[in-house]
Amino acid sequence: MVNIPRGTQDILPGYVEKWQYIEEKARDICKRFNYKEIRTPIFEHTELFLRSVGETTDIVTKEMYTFEDRGERSLTLRPEGTAAVVRSYVENKMYGNPTQPTKLYYCGPMFRYERPQAGRFRQFVQFGVEALGSNDPAIDAEVIALAMEIYKSLGLKKLKLVINSLGDVSSRKAHRDALIAHFSPRINEFCSDCKSRLEKNPMRILDCKKDRDHELMQSAPSILEYLNEDSSVYFDKVKSYLTDLQIDFEVDSGLVRGLDYYNHTAFEIMSDAEGFGAITTLCGGGRYNGLVEGLGGPETPGIGFALSIERLLAALQAEGIELPVEERVDCYVAAIGDAASSKSVLLVNELRKAGLVAEKDYLNKKVKGQFKAADRLQAKFVAILGDEELERNVINVKNMETGNQEEVQIEQFISYILEKSH
Template sequence: MKYNRPRGTVDITPENSEKWIEMEQLLRTVAANYNVKEMRTPIFEHTELFSRAVGDTTDVVTKEMYTFKDKGDRSLTLRPEGTAGIARAYVENKMYALPEKLQKVYYMGPMFRYERPQNGRQRQFHQFGVEMLGVESPYVDVECMLMAVTIVEALGIKNIKLHINSLGDDESRTAYREALKNHFRPVLNDLCEDCQARFEKNPLRILDCKVDAKNPVMASAPRTIDYLSEKAKAHFDKVCNLLDDLEIEYVVDTNLVRGLDYYSHTVFEIISDDPKLGAGSTVGGGGRYNGLVEELGGPATPGVGFAFGMERLMLALDDEEDEENGIDVYVMPLGDEARDLAMQIITMLRANGFTCDMDYAGRGLKGQFKSSDRFGAHLSIIIGEDEVKGEYVNIRCNHSKEQSEVKLEDILSYIENHYEGDHEHE
């Protein structure tokens, strides 16, 4: 019987994993620059966590979650997003009691949503996200947005624009909710079944509807920023002023509401016109969620965060081969005695920090040179019978094609000097 991977999943094979590692390292580097620490939570949680945190009227909860019963008849769900698990862990581990009031954490790993697979969007996908918990301040909102923009720019994604909006505080949302209901009530029967169900439970979700997106009633809907309380307006104005002072380009996008129930105040998305992604593509986004931790049983704790789908970021990365991704040395032995010596050489070189490999299949030189090229090796070490008897090797630079005889005891110093000479000419 032939087995295939489940629909909506991909195998990341060795030729692609290098790009993933490179991107992950870059994300960790930016996180370190912003003093954001890694946090790891379980891949599955109790189903109620997501129903409560994400919202039981959202598409994620109603249509997309992978939910199952365990052997104790408990309902568990593979995580569809990262924020709810971080908020749960923040409460359970009493991180609100730590001396440092603002806790800045990031997560990176697989998420699961049952949706139609497409390029850059799978049923098992990977997400990088950041959460900043404990302080309600427009400065933290901007810190979050700055970090998101820094990541996108560091990855080389072109033609980006920051879109921002405010959903306001509880007072603002109550006023806005009533305005939305008054707006949609006369045309409710013209909307899809999902929108009719959302009308009473959460009318904001109507604005997210893909079925009725082109309906003129959507374009004429009230705007959140017209219903902000004085406090919420002051918060949003300060966010805009800080972005102006930092010369970060942005657009106030009144159609931006984000898809999950826990958002309040500032919401944002990074939109790119990079041709690799397509015009108007959302690279990532996030916002403030002041009520989430309290909703999950913790003390009242403000929070703000963002997330990127890593597959989307990967689509935008350069496809050019990077020579630096090659190995330092490929050792090519001819015969059993040469193979014994080759093992000793690569073990010694690895212990000194060089990346190495060798031929284990007993092929001729032609086949071994092909492997050296495929691995992008900077140097090839050739060992035959004469070299074993004479206690030397031939070291060939695969870029300059120069070749030298080097005594066994001088191999390490020769390679170190060779690399130092290369750096001097860069």
């Protein structure tokens, strides 16, 4: 027997309907916010992620699935969605479209080679949005509001929004110099990753999982102390818009997104549900001015987020929320006899063409076995057709909820089920 690869999962019938429900809900909300779907390849040139995600990030240094194709080109299974969306934005010159900003969403599998644990897989599904072309703090608030709306529309209540500002280029440089001065004297007490990050990207040290309890982490200079006036005003406007939208938030100066392309607004949405687990983050995002230029496009601001469907499902479970997933069959056609069985093929097809969920027996079961099958499918109606009924051009329809049974002319059968099903 060949087993499934470690860190992956089969999403089986009976459970996949929950995924479909969540994805449809998220798509509907994106439509209301006027975001359009984009679909990019599952693999891209490795250079894309080196240039965008950042060579000092854990994703690039430890987690990417990279391989050479037959043309000796280095390709990588996408570890996140933003880089590919921005690459497509530049390559397809979407910045030239008359309608701006460009507002996009995506949904699909991502791949990271990391230790599988609860709610974390090597192949996982991300839903994300990107808004490109606007420097208005209002669109930062819109993107955060969209993410919050997805969670709230599914019934989640134990949510915590945490925001921070990573500042503009000059603010980041001032903070960078302060971090180097802070960590340099005792950098030998930190892990090898932190040592390599000190000069390349010292802010990434603050995101280290191994050394998170080191005393220098607690006393590290806050980015908020180094925001220049423009960055402070920008952050104040974002907070003001969130307040106007009645979205509660906390400011956490220690919030550092794990990718190199972020600046200004950064945010995470977490689950406060009891028993959810040690990793509480459901969604993360922020502003990434500079990423479009880094990939060969014109100077273009952008902001976005990505959420994990797996972690969303775990949050729903932690809060005891059952999704209203409809799995019932509208009508099961039970046939007795060869002629009736042949006719049932046509009737089931007509039911389906009329927009109903219909099923029949394909295992030559007796009528009792067919009724058991209808019960397992939670059929609303069972239509019983025997050779005798066929000769009289009628069919018996049983309402499985009330137990009532009616004899219906075959010509009226489809319209009868349609009327009674709604």
